Amino acid sequence: MFNINSYNEIAAEGLELFEKEQYALDVTDDPDGILLRSADLHGTVLPLQLKGIARAGAGTNNIPLKECSERGIVVFNTPGANANAVKELVLASLLLAARPILEGAMWAKTLKGPDAVQKAEAEKKRFVGSELAGKRLGVIGLGSIGAMVANDAYRLGMEVRGYDPYLSVDTAWKISRHVIRVESIEEVLETCDYITVHVPLMPETAKMIDAESIQRIKKNAVLLNFSRGGLVDIEAVVEALEERRLAQYMTDFVDERLLGIEGAVVLPHLGAATAEAETNCSVMAAETLKYFLETGNIRHSVNFPHVEMAFRSPIRLAIANRNVTNRIGQMSAILAEQGINIVNILNRSKGDYAYTLIDIDEIDADQLGHIANKVRQLEGILSVRVIRPLNRKEGIAHGSDQSV
Ligand SMILES: NC(=O)c1ccc[n+]([C@@H]2O[C@H](COP(=O)([O-])OP(=O)(O)OC[C@H]3O[C@@H](n4cnc5c(N)ncnc54)[C@H](O)[C@@H]3O)[C@@H](O)[C@H]2O)c1
Numbered sequence: 001m002f003n004i005n006s007y008n009e010i011a012a013e014g015l016e017l018f019e020k021e022q023y024a025l026d027v028t029d030d031p032d033g034i035l036l037r038s039a040d041l042h043g044t045v046l047p048l049q050l051k052g053i054a055r056a057g058a059g060t061n062n063i064p065l066k067e068c069s070e071r072g073i074v075v076f077n078t079p080g081a082n083a084n085a086v087k088e089l090v091l092a093s094l095l096l097a098a099r100p101i102l103e104g105a106m107w108a109k110t111l112k113g114p115d116a117v118q119k120a121e122a123e124k125k126r127f128v129g130s131e132l133a134g135k136r137l138g139v140i141g142l143g144s145i146g147a148m149v150a151n152d153a154y155r156l157g158m159e160v161r162g163y164d165p166y167l168s169v170d171t172a173w174k175i176s177r178h179v180i181r182v183e184s185i186e187e188v189l190e191t192c193d194y195i196t197v198h199v200p201l202m203p204e205t206a207k208m209i210d211a212e213s214i215q216r217i218k219k220n221a222v223l224l225n226f227s228r229g230g231l232v233d234i235e236a237v238v239e240a241l242e243e244r245r246l247a248q249y250m251t252d253f254v255d256e257r258l259l260g261i262e263g264a265v266v267l268p269h270l271g272a273a274t275a276e277a278e279t280n281c282s283v284m285a286a287e288t289l290k291y292f293l294e295t296g297n298i299r300h301s302v303n304f305p306h307v308e309m310a311f312r313s314p315i316r317l318a319i320a321n322r323n324v325t326n327r328i329g330q331m332s333a334i335l336a337e338q339g340i341n342i343v344n345i346l347n348r349s350k351g352d353y354a355y356t357l358i359d360i361d362e363i364d365a366d367q368l369g370h371i372a373n374k375v376r377q378l379e380g381i382l383s384v385r386v387i388r389p390l391n392r393k394e395g396i397a398h399g400s401d402q403s404v
Pocket residue numbers: 057058059060079080082083086140141142143144145146163164165166167168171198199200201205208226227228252269270271272273
């Protein structure tokens with residue numbers, strides 16, 4: 001039995017995947033897994049039994065990743081599951097930035113009387129905008145969202161320039177050949193009429209659009225930030241808006257300093273707020289967390305490597321460790337000392353951390369406990385799980401955690 005705690009509004013479609021026979025939802029303070037959206041876990045005490053955290057969404061800046069890694073807690077997100085929702089909001093914001101649509105609609109609401117039509121026709125010149133076609137859009141970060149925005153903005157007739165020095169091969173395949181690749185962020189800032197930021201907030205990207213970057217932005221350009229407020233120096237944005245250097249700052253993140261500033265358009269974090277995105281994220285997060293808890297296999301983790309191995313043995317050891325030399329040699333030696341044959345083994349690393357799955361034949365509980373403890377005592381070992389397959393009707397080899 002696994003305990004799962006959920007935070008925020010998680011769509012029912014995902015929560016329903018946790019079968020009652022195997023999972024208990026929100027019944028303990030010490031869960032095996034956490035499912036959440038934007039709830040901030042920084043500064044909270046991570047439960048002792050916690051093995052995995054699944055973020056139903058993209059950004060994991062609300063999760064203390066370093067602390068999780070050091071405890072061997074695997075953190076997952078749902079790549080691409082809400083990308084279309086964000087893309088649509090960004091496209092809507094580009095259109096709203098180009099033309100005073102909302103202002104016109106608000107004004108039309110004030111019209112009264114039989115001459116309303118004449119008044120509207122006479123005054124419509126106040127709401128003249130410009131077209132996106134032919135304008136230049138700079139996309140900073142060409143991941144799931146940035147790539148979709150870039151492709152669709154090109155279809156709207158924009159000239160699109162993309163900047164992403166860490167672009168994955170998978171995403172590169174999805175980007176239209178018409179999107180022009182640029183080698184420096186300065187080129188985007190200095191040459192584009194619209195600039196949209198789609199990178200994760202991490203220590204390395206905090207305030208990546210700083211006062212100097214904002215100075216470089218082409219006069220009268222529009223900056224869009226639907227990624228995270230902390231990517232942009234808000235004081236510098238306010239100054240640029242007040243000095244009319246920046247035409248508009250459109251963002252999905254409320255910041256008191258922006259409220260009431262002309263040219264600042266602030267939405268209350270609506271990027272992923274569609275029924276479709278909420279369902280996609282919830283289902284993907286629940287499936288990923290279940291798969292990990294039941295088999296030890298890791299998909300879509302942001303702090304540990306992708307590790308998947310068919311689970312056909314009666315016992316699996318799932319070990320998270322620091323990425324240092326000879327850990328596999330030492331683990332194999334512990335098993336060899338006990339005369340245990342390794343049926344299957346897989347080890348992968350990601351940055352400072354590594355993860356190993358070792359499948360073995362049936363052994364008695366005392367010997368298993370002894371082995372697990374010896375592995376735990378090795379230097380750099382962060383967590384050790386012993387997993388046994390669950391006997392599900394459909395015969396899929398899933399697992400349950402066994403304390404030894
Ligand atoms: N407003 C919302 O509701 C909402 C919804 C989803 C995601 N987001 C935010 O958008 C971010 C991006 O989401 P995604 O799904 O596209 O993620 P993603 O991981 O698919 O893409 C991020 C891209 O940023 C690139 N990148 C990283 N550092 C960079 C840098 N310094 N310069 C340029 N590119 C850099 C990466 O190479 C990657 O291609 C998330 O991390 C999250 O913070 C917001």
